[in-house]
Amino acid sequence: MLQSNLNVPPQKFSNTPTTPYTPAKTAGAPMEQATIGRSLVIKGEVSGSESLYIDGTIEGTINFADNRITIGRNGHVAANITAKELVIMGTVKGNVECTDRLDIRGEGSLTGDVITERISVEDGAIMTGSIEVRTTAQQKKKSSEETKTMAAAAGVN
Numbered sequence: 001m002l003q004s005n006l007n008v009p010p011q012k013f014s015n016t017p018t019t020p021y022t023p024a025k026t027a028g029a030p031m032e033q034a035t036i037g038r039s040l041v042i043k044g045e046v047s048g049s050e051s052l053y054i055d056g057t058i059e060g061t062i063n064f065a066d067n068r069i070t071i072g073r074n075g076h077v078a079a080n081i082t083a084k085e086l087v088i089m090g091t092v093k094g095n096v097e098c099t100d101r102l103d104i105r106g107e108g109s110l111t112g113d114v115i116t117e118r119i120s121v122e123d124g125a126i127m128t129g130s131i132e133v134r135t136t137a138q139q140k141k142k143s144s145e146e147t148k149t150m151a152a153a154a155g156v157n
Contacts, residue, residue: 032050033051034051036055036075037056038055042057042059042060043059046062046063048067049066050067052064054070054071054075055073055075056074058078058079059077059079060079061079061082062077063082064082064084067083067085068085068087069086071088071091071108072089073089073090073107077092078093078094080095082097083097083098085102085103086098088109090109092108092111093111095113095115096112096113096114097114098116100118101117101118102114102116105122106123106124106125107124108122109125109126110125111128111129113129113131114127115132116132117133
């Protein structure tokens, strides 16, 4: 036989919990990533200190030396790019320098010269230009030589 809830007094809930809730801590810092959406068009220099996802259009230069840049399927970039990691699923026209790796996915295309430590090009990807694969030691030596050359050209001893 079923009983009716009509004669049961309503329960009162306390605002103070009986056991305190402590949220779980993440192992590392949360991954921050900026996004440039499909409708955005940027002309000029783009730089930052977090990862970047580009699904819009950029013309100029992109400098994220210590972070990852991802060019989405709708992304169109006409710029020289400096990054730690670069993933291309869209279109890039310009020179690329990666301190870690370059990954060109099957639907991606790159027209320009590449300097990187590691490279991956999937079937179906389009790559036009030269590729120079360097070790970390070679990249550091090259950048120190460039710094000395620029200082000498500026007249700094």
